[in-house]
Structures are given as structure tokens and as C-alpha cells.
Amino acid sequence: MADQALVATPSPRPPEKPVKDKPGPLEYMRQWPLRVIVGATLLFLYLPLITLMVFSFNDSRRNIVWHGFTFKYYEKAFNNDSLQQAFVNSLTIAFLCTVISVILGALAAVMLWRFRFPGKTVVEGSMALPIVVPEICMGVAMLVFFARVFPWPGGLPWPLNLGAITIAHISFAFPFVATVVRARLASFNRELEEAAKDLGASEWRTFWDVLVPHMQPGLIAGALLAFTLSLDDFVITFFTAGPDTVTFPVKVYSMLRFSVTPEVNAASTILIVVTVILTAIGLQMQNNEPKDKKA
């Protein structure tokens, strides 16, 4: 190959023509039907969100007609103490729920992947239950549970008063984490674990040095799931929230009952931006992982 470069013979291949020829049989993206479908799908997904964002800058009490650009409603939203409190509550609950769900979910995944024990299938099935049970049932169940079986003491200082909601959120978020992490573990090369032990590592060191790094993309994906699930949950939260523990979705719902003002749009836009940024960070962290071939 080096010789060729020295002699510099003209390449036998004709120079690339500008792409004008017919698309190849597998180049679906260059055929119009698929382009139309993709375009329509994107429009369907994002047009409502874009409308919401655009109208958050609308200088009008009503959300229907465009009257001009303003930051007024963002100001209003920032000055709305109860809205702010709800926002902080939501973020706090989401954060606690994420941390605890990731730990619980990862441990559950490792247990189900690693060990064989009597009743394993039952445990596995019951773990998936919160994913499939209708949210409204979960909500009512939580309501009854916290009212009768395990009453969460009222009047606790912040953030302890958020305990009931946080527990409810963890209960439906951690199975998602467990599912994602378990899928990740399926690709683990057991020889890596044996290699670590062979080199003198204890069980515990092996877990931290080999298994956890392998699980990391799953942990991040699971954390993102848990965070977003908790942040936007309405149904279950609605049943477990008290008057002093309002979360953002519940607050927005109560505001909507009076009128749909651009203030709601503004608050929602902020939430969307926060979620998008967090997701981007999470994806970035996953991409930075070294590609694990079966090394």
C-alpha cells in the first residue's frame, strides 16, 4: 500500500459522481415514503410541545391568540411561591427516589441474575408487578396503605413530610431500574469476575471493581428512568400528597382548574428544559463509557 502512494498511479475507480443516481434498495431514508413518515412522526411528537413553549411567551391572559412576545409569565411563575415550592418538592422527591431506586434496583437485579433460590420466579414476577398494575390502583393502594397500615406522621419538617410520596415513587420506580440493569448484566462475561478473583480480589472487591463498572450504563439509564418517572408522576402522587406536600404536576393540575394561563406554560417549559438537560447529561455519560467488546 505504501508503494502505491509513492508511485501515485491514478486510482482505477472513477471519481465519485455527485449523488444524483437512484437510491439503492436498502437506502430507505432516500425514498420519499419513509421521509414522509419520519417527518409526520416528528411533527406529531413535538408540535404540541413546541406550541406549549411558544405560548409561554404569549402576552395574553388567554392561551388561544398570539398577542406579542413577553417574559412576563416567567417572572410571574418565579414569583409564585406555592408553584416554586411544588417545583422544589418535585425535584427533591425525584432525587431521593432516584438514589434509593438505583440502589434497590441494582441489588435486586444482581440477586436475580446471580443466585438461584427457591421461589425465584415468584420474586421475579412480583417485581414486574408495579410496572403492569394500573397506576390508579397503585394510587388507591398507596392511599389506603398510608391512611390505615402505615400512617406517615403529619406536620413533619421539610423534607421529611415528603416521605410518603417518596416511598410511593420508589415502589414503582425501582422495578424499572432492576429491569434495565438486569438486561445489562446479561452481557457480562463471567470470566471477568473469575479473573478478578484469580488475581486476589475478594467477593466485595470483585463486585466493585468489575461488576459495578459493567453495570454503569444500566445504572445511568435506570437513574434517568426513575428520575423522570418520579418527576412527572401525577396519579399516584395525587393520592399520597397532602395539602402541604404538593408536587409540580399536582400544582399544575390545580392551576388548570381555574384557567389555562401562560404561567402554566412557562412553568412547564422550565420543567421540560430541566428534563432535557438531565437526559442529555445521562446520555453523555453513557457514551463516554469505553465500548466493552468481549475483552
Added chain:
Amino acid sequence: MTDAPVSNAPAAKPAPHVKENAIISFQGVTKRFGKMVAVDNVNLDIREGEFFALLGPSGCGKTTLLRMLAGFETPTEGKVFIDGKDVADLPPNKRPVNMVFQSYAVFPHMKVTDNVAYGLKMDGVDAGEIKKRVEEALELVKLGGLGDRMPDQLSGGQRQRVALARALVKRPRVLLLDEPLSALDAKLRDQMRSELTSLQEKVGITFIMVTHDQDEALAIATRCAVMNRGLLAQVATPADLYEFPNSRFVADFVGSVNMFEGVLERDEPNEAQVRCAELGAPVYLDHGVTGARGSTVWVALRPEKIEMHKRVEGSTAMKMEDAPQGTNVVPGIIRDIVYLGSETNYEIELEGGRRVKTFRSNLTRYDQEDFTWDEPVWLAWHACSPAVLLS
């Protein structure tokens, strides 16, 4: 000779660095997985400094035996000694052995130096010493300068060297290698073979290798154990394994062979004769066979030990009885020719219809033109060439 029992008698010419003491000793080791017997009452001593190969088809128990040394499996019955110590209760991380895994198992999230340093870190070696020994180990496997790479930036061969360095840096008493060359391409495999041998001589550590590739075992090992269905079939030097197999399984598994069933007709101390229906003539042997007269035996004849001579069509004038002393001769016709460059493989049909393989070295550039398809030939072999097998 041919039916020598499985023994651990010292090899005829042990490599100079092989010591007399057994560093590994399996004593009546059996391993069952449920009803399946993976390893069946294995007794085996491996001497310090040996490059020992466990050879056998897949599922013969060789890997299980190796994993028992590493501590990943425990014997159902029997005892395993490493360096004179019963290791029954020793977990993998406390054993003086290290392993190179089939998939190499290089930690994908650590750079090369961290991979190699891992074992020393677990042992609590201080940082300066670790740095020095890691550098030495990487030099040893010719990976100097690649220490900062991540495993996914390395080729398969380089990853294997990392795995080697990672195991050797701990200066184990025994190095275990699980199918070390199976994932490499042919050229690299040849190179790694000789490198493994010289590496072993340099570090003087006992190497135990598992392989299903008989070429590999013959080329590298000082001694091999052939395993079949959990049992040790034969333990011998590569040459003894090839030239003096003790059973049909070993003769067939190691190398290429023509096998004829026959009846032992005559058995003197230095002469024997086997009647083979397929050959159409008796086989003369210049050594005795310790078997009962009239019993069924098998004659194993390596293809390269058969010579071909031209024969006039229709002539069967030269009978075996007329052949020169100490030579067996049968007539046949060439049915198939495979030209392989360094040698040519012929398939010859005997008068009874049985086909026999023979290899012929291409000593000059015109040798492959000597014989052609459907040519009548004589096949001849020396009376000392065939191995007579009783089982």
C-alpha cells in the same frame, strides 16, 4: 510398550529446567455435575517447571480439571495438591496460581497498566514496586509502550499478552492457560506458540495449558495428558503420544491414522503377525505384542510412514511374503490426490475396497507429478512402523 498403563514415569528427555518434585498432584479426583461425570478418578502428577498440556475433545473434562486448580470448581471426591498443600479449602484469590482465560478477560474499563497492576494492588504491594513490576511484565510480553491504551484499542493478540502479563506479574507457582491460542489467526498462532515456549523457559514457572488442538499440544508441551470422557487416556511426551499411543482413541485423536482391525496370529518376543481382513494380507511386526493369541487387535499406521512405489497394471507379482525382510507391501490404486504444497496426500484403494491415506513430502519441485489418479501402486511400510493397540 503399546499398552503401557497410564503412568507418570519420568519422560525420557525432560527439559533441563524441569525439576523432579511434583508441584501439582491430583489424587483420585472425581467431579460430578448432577449425574454427569466430568472428571473420573484422575491421578496425575505435574512436575515443577513443566509445560504441561491437557488435551482432549470438547467435554472431556480438561477444562474442569484446570478450573479445579484455579479454585473455581471443587472436586466431588479426591484431593488436589498444589506445592504439597491440599487446596480443598483455599478460595481462588488465595491460591498460588494464576490463569489466562480463554476470552482473556481483560478488564475493559481499565487501561493496560491498571489491568496488569490489579493483582499486585490486591496483594497490597506498594505503589513504587507495582510500577516497576508492571513495567517489567509488559516488557516481558513485548507490550512496552502500550501501557496507556484501553483494551478496546488493542488487537486480540495484544489483549492476550495483557492477560499473560497480568497473570505473570504476580509470580505464581503455576500459570494456567485455558485454550490460549484458539482465538488467534493461523499466522499469529504459530508465532505465539514459540513465544509461549520461550516465555516459559525464561520465567521458569510451571505452565499448564488446556487445548483441543493436538498440533498445539505436540508443538508446545513437554508432556501431555490426553483425556476422554473424564478419564486420563494417556500421559506421555508428545513423541511418545504420537508414536506409541496406548489406545485407538489416542491414536485417532492425536494426528492422522489408518486403523485396521485384525486378529493376533503369532506373538514372539521380537516378532508378531496380525491377520487383517481389510488389508487382504497379514501384517508383520518386528516387536512382540503382549496379547492373547487369537484376540482382536487394531493396527494403527500413520500415513507418513507408508511409502508408495510404482506398480505395473495388473501385476500382483510382488506378494508380501516376497517383500524384503522387515517390510510389509500391499497393492492398491490411487483414488484421490490432495496437493498441499509441502506435501501431497494420497488416498489409495486396496483390493478389498478399503481406502488408505498416505502423505508424501514434496522433496523436489516435480515430486507431485510422480503419481496420478487411478495409478496402480505398491504401498510399503517397515515392520516397526505400525502400533498395535489392544483397546
